[in-house]
Amino acid sequence: MKRFIPLLAIPLLACMQAGEKTDLTKKRDEMAEGKKASIYTTAKDTDLRLNKSGSVQFKKAKQALETENSIFVNPNKTFQTFIGIGGAITDSSAEIFAELSKEKQEELLQAYYSKSGIDYSLMRTSIHSCDFSKGNFTYIEEGDKELKTFSIEIDKAYRLPMIKRAIEKAGGSMLFYASPWSPPAFMKDSKNMLRGGKLLPEYYDAWAKYYAKFIKAYEAEGIPVWGVTIQNEPMATQRWESCIYSAEEERDFLKNHLGPILEKEGLGDKNIVVWDHNRDLITHRANTIFDDPEAAKYAWGTGFHWYETWRKGNPMFENLQRIQESYPDKKLLFTEGCNEAFDPEKYQYWPNAERYGHSMINDFNRGTVGWTDWNILLDETGGPNHVNNLCFAPIHADTRTDSLIYTPSYYYIGHFSKFIRPGAKRVSTVSSISFLESTTFVNPDGKMVTVVMNSTDEEITYQLYVGSSTATSITIPARAMQSIIY
Template identity: 35%
Template sequence: MELELFTTYGTGTWQEQFHQTVSFHEDQGTENQVVNLYPEVKFETLEGFGGAITDAAAYVYSLMNETQKRQVITTYFSPDRMKYGLVRIHMDSCDFSTEMYQAMSEETDTELKSFSFARTEKYIIPMLEDAQKAAGKPLKIMLSPWSPPAFMKTNGQRTYGGSLKPEFRKMWAEYICRYIIEFEKRGYQVQRISLQNEPKAVQTWDSCIYTAAEEKEFLRDFMYPALQSHGLEHVEIFIWDHNKERVYERICEIVDDSTKDMVTGIAFHWYSGDHFEALELVRNQFPDKKMIISESCIEYSKFEEADVIHGALRLSHEIIGDLNHGMTAFYDWNLLLDEQGGPNHVGNYCHAPFLYDRNEKKLMPQLLQQHFEHFSHYIESGAVRIGYSKYTEQIDVTAYEKPDGKIVVELLNKSKDIFPVNVRIQGQVAEILLYPESITTGLIE
């Protein structure tokens, strides 16, 4: 039995990737520096990985030449590279749009005759089409609204929160259905929706507030019936779509006997910290509900723009922790941004796995992309998480059995020290070293 290793690490301003193979030998009673793998202990099945095709990402994509476009798309979506099969797309504008827009603005148009899909078709659809061709299969789309049209809201604007006016709840549900229908009639597969992106956040950009009671009522009395009336029962509904510190309370407040069959799961973001224990609570109390991370990125307002290594380590730590506590799907935020971390119509700039310098016309792959590829390339859709134990908190570990029977283990060394590890599985041991601030993928046949 052999352990094939793929490592990405770096210190300062450089990164290195290398590949090596280590042989297993019979365990002679190794006790120290051990990472145990237990393939016989199985948990949930992974759906897969993906990211967001935002208006901003798709606009930057439109500026690149064909070679650069091909590099981005094949890296993310081809079966030979990152194997992304999931895509999140915003309905109407979000902060990562070149401008604010909405598909219609006629308050009295209850039949949505003035609804226009043109703004989505301008940038998002061309990038989505290229992505699907590179994947060689239908991509599964998650649609999320940042705000209803301004006329539907209590504050009369897309920005600064506000709430959905009760008299527009039916019309808003029809509006969301219309978005689904527009994608599906163009041949795309809408797998799921969330009811509202970040329903607790009052933002300078597109935002809308829902209390748990309001979200529950909209779901039960308007959104779910609207999906049924349009024959869209196949579209999964996810609640919350906000940070993890309140994920348990939210699902408890919304899911009861009247809504449990309407809710497929709960979506969450990473911006308020780990809160892996909250996911464990959800998994234990609501074992039939899926948990997905629908958005995560390095915000320049919170993290140092130049500190790309620790940014990648933070997000890899996040992914591993979420996987180990029941997450079955991961969506990165913008797949591509410009050299500023935009465009963003309110200047809320962020990092992305690919940046594009508009002045130099240069595509700049980032360390974050290499980290994400460790997960999405090796932990394929259909992989089943298995049991493990580790000897130190300085490293993060997760492990899966792939559909072909191979075992994949992810090892993240967050420290500046070299860590020795004895990988132990089924009476066999292999000795490896984890390099400082590195991520290593191990494959066992």
């Protein structure tokens, strides 16, 4: 990829607070004039898949017109600091990976974790089993409330080897976090890891110590753990591993058990993420936990998923903005999303990719600092999944033919992850027309990335304004995503 001289290589920018101005950023729009921007495009019904599709040159801007389609970037207004984009390595992903030939394994790692691929920079996994395991299991013997039998030996067969190879391919470091789907059965009122149930109060301390043991065990394997979420989907009674916490129960577990115990175990630097569920009830959960100073001091921020649309409504992006306004010191992290209801006839179904683009643009524009896809790899059945909850991944393996199938979602995610790097700052960006969605980040090296999505069936020409400069007219194909690098 041809590299252009950054408009400004100023580490100072990475430290700016929201809306803060400096003399250097005031000059950025002036310096854009005369510079070139590279355009990368993915488009339906074409061969364009994250391909460089052209370049444009910035010139002094004229007054924008109502009859034009315009994207306005104000480089003097920056917001949250970006921490990364990635996906989850589940037991299913790891076991499928192990079935592939060495050549296909290397291809998959290159595709996700190298600079020649889409350069993932964060990773999630489960604390013991989830639905994307071949069965439910824990790291202790049933009934061991003192955790004397704790061992992650089961993860050493498939999951840990893949995680280690992925981190190595990514350059040796990765923001890595983990989430539990259910405590062991004996710790719950239902005596079952599946179908909901609640953690019994007498096991709150034991369960909190379980997180500490997990963190220490993974770090003993050479995998630094950035943090944990308290509970995957704490308001969903699922047919798979699940556990219910009311807002008050999660608050009190964090305040009186998990937070203090991680500190006592020397793990007070680990980040604890609350909620880890959909955007619909997220504000109530944040209000309940963050309005309690003793609980809030242990919470890094709020995790969320995108599945609130199961009730046939639209994604609740505005709820994220309300949290950001109310608790600006607490971060927002997208912790899971995938396209449900696997169907092999829909590998190339374009709306699946557009769901990613729509969510990522709108999540980032509401203050989200990182974005985590669900399984990075599933097989030709959309699994394996021990309760038949079969889904899509950006890449599928056909284990019958030792082949990899790249879906459009892989490329749409790549329009963000490949070009926006950890430490980047989001930059004020708005569109003059509703059918063009856009966001912008400035990387630590000063290079800016504007991502634009056209989900209409028509080719659209638009003007990209950066301060007082504008790029020569840019055309985005129908049903397409573009990343403009300048």
